[in-house]
Amino acid sequence: MAATPGGFxxxxxxxxxxxxxxxxxxxxxxxxDVLGGTGIGYQVLWExxxxxxxxxxxxxxxxxxxxxxxxxxVPCNGRTAVTTIFPTCWPQPLVAxxxxxxxxxxxxxxxxxxxxxxxxxxxxxxxxxxxxxxxELRGAAHLWxxxxxxxxxxxxxxxxxxxxxxxxxxxxxxxxxxxxxxxxLSHSAGGVGGVMGSxxxxxxxxxxxxxxxxxxxxxxxxxxxxxxxxILGGNNQHVVPSFPTPQSEYYxxxxxxxGEPGKRWGAAQPPIEITGNIHDLNRIAFRTNSxxxxxxxxxxQHTVRGNGCTACPIRCHTIVKVxxxxxxYGIREIAQNxxxxxxxxxxxxxxxxxxxxxxxxxxACMVGMHLADDLGLWCNYGQxxxxxxxxxxxxxxxxxxxSAEYASIPWDKYEAGDPAFLFDILPRIGxxxxxxxxxxxxxxxxxxxxxxxxxxxxxxxxxxxxxKLGHPKHHANEDDxxxxxxxxxxxxxxxxxxxxxxxxxNGLPLEVQKRLAAEIWGxxxxxDGVGDYTPMNLHKARRxxxxxxxxxxxxxxxxxxxxxxxxxxxxxxxxxxxxDSLESKFYSLATGRKLGRxxxxxxxxxxxxxxxxxxxxxxxxxxxxxRHDQVPGWVFExxxxxxxxxxxxxxxxxxxxxxAMDLFYKVMGxxxxxxxxxxxxxxxxxxxxxxxxxxxxKLVPGxxx
Amino acid sequence: MTSEEQARLxxxxxxxxxQASQEGRLTTREDVLQALVSGGIxxxxxxxxDSDDARRRLAGEEAFAxxxxxxxxxxxxxxxxxxxxxxxxxxxxxxxxxxxxxxxRKSSPPVLMAEEIRANSxxxxxxxxxxxxxxxxxxxxxxxxxxxxxSMAADPQYQDITFTTTASGAVYLFSALYLERGYAAFxxxxxxxxxxxP
Numbered sequence: 001m002a003a004t005p006g007g008f009x010x011x012x013x014x015x016x017x018x019x020x021x022x023x024x025x026x027x028x029x030x031x032x033d034v035l036g037g038t039g040i041g042y043q044v045l046w047e048x049x050x051x052x053x054x055x056x057x058x059x060x061x062x063x064x065x066x067x068x069x070x071x072x073x074v075p076c077n078g079r080t081a082v083t084t085i086f087p088t089c090w091p092q093p094l095v096a097x098x099x100x101x102x103x104x105x106x107x108x109x110x111x112x113x114x115x116x117x118x119x120x121x122x123x124x125x126x127x128x129x130x131x132x133x134x135x136e137l138r139g140a141a142h143l144w145x146x147x148x149x150x151x152x153x154x155x156x157x158x159x160x161x162x163x164x165x166x167x168x169x170x171x172x173x174x175x176x177x178x179x180x181x182x183x184x185l186s187h188s189a190g191g192v193g194g195v196m197g198s199x200x201x202x203x204x205x206x207x208x209x210x211x212x213x214x215x216x217x218x219x220x221x222x223x224x225x226x227x228x229x230x231i232l233g234g235n236n237q238h239v240v241p242s243f244p245t246p247q248s249e250y251y252x253x254x255x256x257x258x259g260e261p262g263k264r265w266g267a268a269q270p271p272i273e274i275t276g277n278i279h280d281l282n283r284i285a286f287r288t289n290s291x292x293x294x295x296x297x298x299x300x301q302h303t304v305r306g307n308g309c310t311a312c313p314i315r316c317h318t319i320v321k322v323x324x325x326x327x328x329y330g331i332r333e334i335a336q337n338x339x340x341x342x343x344x345x346x347x348x349x350x351x352x353x354x355x356x357x358x359x360x361x362x363x364a365c366m367v368g369m370h371l372a373d374d375l376g377l378w379c380n381y382g383q384x385x386x387x388x389x390x391x392x393x394x395x396x397x398x399x400x401x402x403s404a405e406y407a408s409i410p411w412d413k414y415e416a417g418d419p420a421f422l423f424d425i426l427p428r429i430g431x432x433x434x435x436x437x438x439x440x441x442x443x444x445x446x447x448x449x450x451x452x453x454x455x456x457x458x459x460x461x462x463x464x465x466x467x468k469l470g471h472p473k474h475h476a477n478e479d480d481x482x483x484x485x486x487x488x489x490x491x492x493x494x495x496x497x498x499x500x501x502x503x504x505x506n507g508l509p510l511e512v513q514k515r516l517a518a519e520i521w522g523x524x525x526x527x528d529g530v531g532d533y534t535p536m537n538l539h540k541a542r543r544x545x546x547x548x549x550x551x552x553x554x555x556x557x558x559x560x561x562x563x564x565x566x567x568x569x570x571x572x573x574x575x576x577x578x579x580d581s582l583e584s585k586f587y588s589l590a591t592g593r594k595l596g597r598x599x600x601x602x603x604x605x606x607x608x609x610x611x612x613x614x615x616x617x618x619x620x621x622x623x624x625x626x627r628h629d630q631v632p633g634w635v636f637e638x639x640x641x642x643x644x645x646x647x648x649x650x651x652x653x654x655x656x657x658x659x660a661m662d663l664f665y666k667v668m669g670x671x672x673x674x675x676x677x678x679x680x681x682x683x684x685x686x687x688x689x690x691x692x693x694x695x696x697x698k699l700v701p702g703x704x705x
Numbered sequence: 706m707t708s709e710e711q712a713r714l715x716x717x718x719x720x721x722x723x724q725a726s727q728e729g730r731l732t733t734r735e736d737v738l739q740a741l742v743s744g745g746i747x748x749x750x751x752x753x754x755d756s757d758d759a760r761r762r763l764a765g766e767e768a769f770a771x772x773x774x775x776x777x778x779x780x781x782x783x784x785x786x787x788x789x790x791x792x793x794x795x796x797x798x799x800x801x802x803x804x805x806x807x808x809x810r811k812s813s814p815p816v817l818m819a820e821e822i823r824a825n826s827x828x829x830x831x832x833x834x835x836x837x838x839x840x841x842x843x844x845x846x847x848x849x850x851x852x853x854x855x856s857m858a859a860d861p862q863y864q865d866i867t868f869t870t871t872a873s874g875a876v877y878l879f880s881a882l883y884l885e886r887g888y889a890a891f892x893x894x895x896x897x898x899x900x901x902x903p
Contacts, residue, residue: 244842246729249801253834254899262841294900339903355873356901382903478895478902509828529830531891572801648891 006215007068007590018120036067041083065115070558078309087177090445090470102187110208147374167203169376215592231569252507266301296357344368375430499547541663553604625675671701832879
């Protein structure tokens with residue numbers, strides 16, 4: 001390329017740990033058709049990682065990739081996708097990605113890189129130093145064995161305060177499949193820490209002194225950003241507050257928009273009281289308080305402030321200060337995280353003194369964050385905790401574990417709901433100590449593989465929330481009927497898709513949601529009331545397709561799919577409609593390459609289809625419908641025996657779901673019998689060679705005979 | 706009243722309603738009149754002075770009559786008949802219809818609770834946690850909520866208002882006119898579990 005186009009930083013950094021070779025490639029020339037993020041990750045794995053490669057083989061690659069909009073002023077842009085052959089995928093490892101927010105994406109781009117490809121394996125522990133064009137592998141012997149916080153501190157002291165460090169803890173070093181890499185202390189990508197550990201790569205420190213160029217008109221760019229801010233709600237794009245406000249016709253007590261005038265960040269110094277109009281753009285950061293949402297009203301007094309990713313006004317990583325844990329447990333009194341990371345400790349317990357939003361629960365969360373975010377331990381979207389609960393309460397643990405090891409675990413503390421239990425169990429898992437540590441650090445895969453527990457024991461039990469391939473459901477039928485189920489069949493880990501759930505949970509009345517759905521997806525019938533599901537129709541299949549395509553698009557643009565898409569808004573003046581073309585407008589202005597909504601969505605579909613192709617190739621199996629796109633048995637059962645489509649039941653109907661998959665495959669241009677993309681679809685998406693490659697392996701429909 | 710006087714009155718009256726809405730208050734026609742008198746826009750019956758200033762002011766009775774039409778027809782304003790029987794005005798852009806109704810009903814906790822429960826059951830649809838009524842803008846003390854619910858249970862007007870209790874013991878209120886009991890129980894359980902389903 002003659003000049004670096006806007007949006008892209010321009011280079012992909014490639015580091016071969018086996019040889020020490022460090023090189024760069026032109027991003028747009030090499031990867032422009034897949035944007036960035038998971039798009040680059042899937043392309044690298046497709047082109048460079050042969051089928052059958054294990055997650056911890058040196059031949060596996062680890063692709064840290066941001067996107068065109070990362071590091072710009074676009075709200076919610078702080079995402080980095082980390083794509084690799086995923087170690088928790090069972091019974092065979094397949095492609096998947098972990099996703100982290102924080103400041104890593106922006107720093108990498110300011111250093112001049114859209115992505116970082118790690119390959120090979122270093123002989124000794126190293127960490128990667130990136131300061132603009134200066135890139136070095138440095139010895140990490142002094143960091144090996146340290147937790148993530150220590151690694152951050154040491155590298156920050158060495159590089160300077162303006163660096164960002166992404167590091168693994170002991171779990172990653174021990175090659176635990178259930179390990180994270182985390183940057184900015186609490187922003188983690190799950191499942192990939194062990195792959196880093198297998199490469200003897202402790203950490204990546206990045207400093208960047210550059211900027212991201214915007215190709216389009218500056219005023220237009222700023223106007224679009226202000227417009228985007230105006231259609232933001234609270235966390236997860238909940239567009240109505242949890243309480244009635246003078247400015248809104250609607251409210252929803254279940255909304256994650258909790259901040260209102262009168263609430264206080266009680267642990268700030270001095271405490272900060274929310275004032276003014278919470279709908280104002282300068283008040284967006286007051287709307288979300290993850291601690292209060294997940295831990296109850298009492299968490300306001302422990303709130304220091306909201307923290308979060310680059311350019312994101314939502315600030316979903318709430319910083320909480322709980323002085324009692326310093327005295328009781330000898331740990332830091334301040335921690336920060338969101339969602340499952342915040343709840344890491346609490347989720348191990350079935351009950352806690354004072355309930356799940358009481359003081360003990362809060363302390364369990366503090367202990368959990370203290371340990372897990374330092375050990376670098378992943379929870380597999382809460383599956384680790386649910387697995388331990390089931391193993392223990394069903395007596396499986398006692399049956400499987402040797403009596404001496406079983407007796408060495410303080411189950412009395414577990415039974416009593418004592419957070420001190422976590423000081424025993426989490427290091428066991430994170431450091432892979434004993435049989436329990438070995439098994440649980442593999443994730444649910446360890447139960448099926450090492451302990452030979454039949455997978456059906458999990459798929460038939462609704463309480464496990466287990467879905468398939470070693471991973472749980474992620475916003476499935478409990479939120480969005482057939483759309484949720486379809487989406488959960490598609491990935492090789494939990495789906496991590498929020499395009500659909502952010503809409504159905506947005507807090508607007510069903511009638512308004514249906515009106516918006518008609519405008520966005522062509523029919524009000526593509527949305528049902530939760531637990532009041534109607535039979536499958538083509539419009540639902542289209543919405544499922546849209547949801548998946550937008551997820552991949554966000555993952556490849558550097559945008560947050562935990563917040564987007566932004567198709568609904570808090571704006572009464574817009575009839576609560578957001579903007580379905582926001583991504584393409586930003587892309588066009590950033591890069592100077594004008595793409596409409598449909599054209600950009602086609603790029604998202606290309607990326608999603610590449611994921612499908614990789615899965616087909618690595619499974620050596622074209623019949624995805626039978627072998628991959630599975631739905632656990634519990635989805636088709638109701639605890640009270642209610643039939644499918646009963647009001648108040650999330651039970652799905654097998655025949656209806658078969659029709660749902662038929663329709664989904666149809667709108668994707670995939671073969672109905674196998675669920676595999678056709679050659680025509682590969683060609684339509686600019687993946688003709690991918691299709692031809694699979695065709696040579698008889699993995700394209702129509703060629704099997 | 707001349708067209709010029711009509712325009713002056715309209716402008717001043719709308720400002721009064723907008724300001725009240727901005728401050729989270731509903732406005733009656735009497736409130737508007739009073740504000741305009743205080744502001745010297747309208748002269749009271751006894752104010753028959755000969756000064757130019759007094760002559761420029763509109764006569765109170767005439768203005769009061771004109772205000773009904775002005776406030777009803779202005780595109781920025783909305784109105785409804787309040788619990789007191791009076792018409793109340795607000796600017797929906799500053800004070801939403803939902804919020805305005807809540808403010809109006811605060812004088813009668815049974816009506817306030819019943820209508821809010823019905824609207825939630827009908828529109829979203831969902832039951833609401835009983836604690837909703839403790840928070841702003843309802844601000845009912847727990848004892849009053851309990852007392853109100855007890856009195857409603859014995860009142861034929863509110864026989865559709867009922868409740869469901871989740872596994873964790875949380876009480877959710879709903880209207881049986883709009884939500885079946887089983888569905889309300891499901892939705893309540895789901896609402897309780899949202900914090901466990903990130």
